[in-house]
Amino acid sequence: MSACPAYDCAVVGGGVMGCTTALWLARAGMRVVLLDRGSLCREASGVNAGTLTMQMTRAALIPYAMRGWELWRTTADWLGMDVGTRVLDGLSVAYTEAEVGMLEARASSRRAAGAPVELVDAARARDIEPGLGDGVRLAGFCPVDGFVVAYLTGRAYRGALLAAGATLQEGRAVTGIDPVDGGFALGTADGGRVEARRVVLAGGVWIQEMASWLGVRLPIQCLVNQLVVTERLPPVMRTILGVANGKLSLKQFDNGTVLVGGGWQGIGRGDPRDGGAEIVPENVIGNLQLAVHAVPRLRDARVLRVWLGYEAETADAMPVVGRLPGFDDAWVIGSVHSGYTSGPYIGRLLADAILERELERPLFDPGRLAGR
Numbered sequence: 152m153s154a155c156p157a158y159d160c161a162v163v164g165g166g167v168m169g170c171t172t173a174l175w176l177a178r179a180g181m182r183v184v185l186l187d188r189g190s191l192c193r194e195a196s197g198v199n200a201g202t203l204t205m206q207m208t209r210a211a212l213i214p215y216a217m218r219g220w221e222l223w224r225t226t227a228d229w230l231g232m233d234v235g236t237r238v239l240d241g242l243s244v245a246y247t248e249a250e251v252g253m254l255e256a257r258a259s260s261r262r263a264a265g266a267p268v269e270l271v272d273a274a275r276a277r278d279i280e281p282g283l284g285d286g287v288r289l290a291g292f293c294p295v296d297g298f299v300v301a302y303l304t305g306r307a308y309r310g311a312l313l314a315a316g317a318t319l320q321e322g323r324a325v326t327g328i329d330p331v332d333g334g335f336a337l338g339t340a341d342g343g344r345v346e347a348r349r350v351v352l353a354g355g356v357w358i359q360e361m362a363s364w365l366g367v368r369l370p371i372q373c374l375v376n377q378l379v380v381t382e383r384l385p386p387v388m389r390t391i392l393g394v395a396n397g398k399l400s401l402k403q404f405d406n407g408t409v410l411v412g413g414g415w416q417g418i419g420r421g422d423p424r425d426g427g428a429e430i431v432p433e434n435v436i437g438n439l440q441l442a443v444h445a446v447p448r449l450r451d452a453r454v455l456r457v458w459l460g461y462e463a464e465t466a467d468a469m470p471v472v473g474r475l476p477g478f479d480d481a482w483v484i485g486s487v488h489s490g491y492t493s494g495p496y497i498g499r500l501l502a503d504a505i506l507e508r509e510l511e512r513p514l515f516d517p518g519r520l521a522g523r
């Protein structure tokens with residue numbers, strides 16, 4: 152490698168994790184290149200439901216999600232653009248005895264972790280969400296919920312990254328990484344080569360493949376998630392609404408469309424190696440039946456579009472954020488449950504680690520899962 156590589160850091164993957172990390176490195180004065188084989192935030196970080204949620208976030212990740220929620224609320228200040236964030240009441244409802252048990256356990260663990268979740272009875276739940284149908288036995292209520300318009304994420308980060316002086320290489324797939332004297336040499340699909348002193352692997356479900364380029368085995372599972380959006384409707388609901396068993400999440404955007412998701416995570420069909428994904432009609436129907444049960448005024452709504460996206464998950468359902476085992480200057484970030492909610496915070500934490508700053512909260516050592 153040349154004595155002085157062109158970049159201090161190469162970030163591979165321009166989802167919310169890679170973009171945030173690259174942004175704070177560039178703002179700290181590093182020469183940063185961000186490579187994505189497509190456009191910024193066009194995989195999970197652009198097609199997700201955009202729900203900012205505490206009730207469905209694992210307790211251990213609540214402090215990270217709370218900080219992420221705050222950052223999404225203030226994107227105009229630190230990202231230079233409003234991404235349509237709305238703060239809404241969140242309700243997670245229980246219809247069965249088993250779901251009541253889940254809600255009780257979840258509310259106390261989330262509260263202990265710092266999220267303001269309280270349990271409310273059916274009458275109070277109906278006050279909070281007048282659109283609710285019958286059968287609710289108990290609900291978890293959290294005023295710290297909301298949503299972001301996810302498809303705006305890439306536009307916002309692109310502007311901020313360019314303003315911070317980062318080099319963006321969109322439409323440029325990385326095909327391999329070699330450790331070389333003084334850093335790393337990245338090979339690209341167009342036959343090019345990019346040299347950097349450090350590298351950050353931020354490839355979402357493709358992290359496993361990226362780690363393998365450096366000889367590290369980092370097992371990542373892929374969940375194929377499904378989302379459904381309706382035509383524009385008059386107001387039918389005012390909260391972020393979910394069912395305690397995780398089978399449903401619902402919200403209505405300002406334009407009247409209702410996004411139905413959450414319900415059938417992991418059982419769409421698809422393979423991230425070839426990028427294919429297939430809708431499973433019975434899952435769409437099941438998801439919609441549950442949505443109509445929760446909010447009966449959805450009964451006559453027509454479905455406009457159904458789509459799928461890939462979400463990464465580790466065997467212990469906790470993130471991988473930190474040094475790639477065996478390397479001082481190779482880092483990895485991803486597999487964060489409710490990763491969109493906490494992405495802007497976790498990406499910033501990783502940037503702080505790379506910049507050797509004191510960390511506000513610990514990272515999630517990839518070494519616990521990795522082999523060679």
Ligand SMILES: Cc1cc2nc3c(=O)[nH]c(=O)nc-3n(C[C@H](O)[C@H](O)[C@H](O)COP(=O)(O)OP(=O)(O)OC[C@H]3O[C@@H](n4cnc5c(N)ncnc54)[C@H](O)[C@@H]3O)c2cc1C
Pocket residue numbers: 163164165166167168169186187188189190191192193194195196197198199200201202203204323324325326353354355356357376377378459460461462463484485486487488489490491492493494
């Ligand atoms: C349908 C769906 C709904 C979801 N809903 C929510 C929600 O409501 N709330 C929430 O908090 N979380 C949600 N999530 C999870 C959240 O979207 C993810 O945790 C988060 O966006 C992951 O970000 P990432 O940057 O790690 O990965 P990604 O956004 O997938 O980014 C990885 C990037 O790497 C790039 N890449 C891959 N291979 C290469 C290569 N060889 N060379 C260069 N670039 C490469 C890809 O093009 C991609 O842009 C949802 C996920 C899905 C799929």
